[in-house]
Amino acid sequence: MRNDFNNWMPLSVAEIYSLYSKMGIQWGIAGGWALDLHLRKQTREHSDIDVVITREEHLTAYDYLNQDWMLYKAEKGKLSLWEDREFLYTTMDIWVSKSSDTPFVFQMMLVDTEGDSWVYGRNKSIKRPFDDLFLKSDEGIPYIRPEIQLLYKAGSSQVRDKDYRDFRTILPSLLPQEKEWLKSSLSLQFPEGHDWIKFL
Template sequence: MRTDIYNWKPISVPEVNEIFSALPVRWFIAGGWALDLYLGRQSRAHADIDVILFREEHLTAFKALSGDWTLYKAEKGELSLWEEGEFLAATDDIWVCKGGDSPWVFQIMLVDTERDSWIYKRERSIRREVSDIFMTTEEGIPFLKPEIQLLYKGGSSGIREKDERDFQTFLPLLEPHAKEWLAASLKRQFPGGHPWMDDL
């Protein structure tokens, strides 16, 4: 078990692309970097880098990555080694390093699907076709669409300062249909109201 949660030295987006484009799995950049790939430039500093994988492919990813990397499960505030062949039915976050006490270099976020639909775990009635949850840069790097990334940010148990800043930065850049989808999704998750609804 490791406890050094702030020991991060994230690799770059091109380095993530080099690693994951060689794997037989579907993947997308997520988090703040996904928003910046949509913007086309870096808008702020990023403490880490996130990669989305589908849960149905996570054992394939483990097999492909474990030769070069050490993978840890993040569960209930604790980091424990992800063992070979261990199916992660409930774990959503994987932290990756080179081994030992070396810094964390990227995080994997597992998401659920059903048939051809992505499922938003915090409100499982919110779904979208898998083919419609990502975009691709001119270099061919896939990333989560901004309205979905903002839903993850706004739908968390507490909106962090950087999430609020990202919302204010990227809201004016969203297409009308993306704003409508984000508003409808937040309303479904928070029928009693959400701080972002007035702006949306």
């Protein structure tokens, strides 16, 4: 088990693209990098880099990555090795490094689907057609849609300062329908209200 949670030397977006484009699965950049790809510029420093795949295809990703990388399940504040071809029923987050004592280089996040729809894990009534989950940069790099990425940031148990800064940075570029979807989704998850709703 590892506990060096801050030991990061993240791959670049280009390196992630080179790695994942060979897997034959659906994937996209997530987190702050996804928002920067949408804005076509880097707006801040990023301490890590996140990739989204579906739970349906996570064993395909395991088979490909396990040849060269160490894969750790992140659950309840702990990291443990992803056992050989173990099906992950509830794990949402995988941390990846080259060896057991080298820095982490990217996180892989698993999202659930129902039929042709993406399902938001924190409130399963929030769904989108899976084909709507990703956009592509000018270079052809897939990334999670900004309003969906913002829902993940806003819907966390702890909204960090950088999440709020990301929200304020990208807000002027959101289309009316993207704002409305985020507003309605936040209202579903937080019927008592959420700080971001007044800006939408």
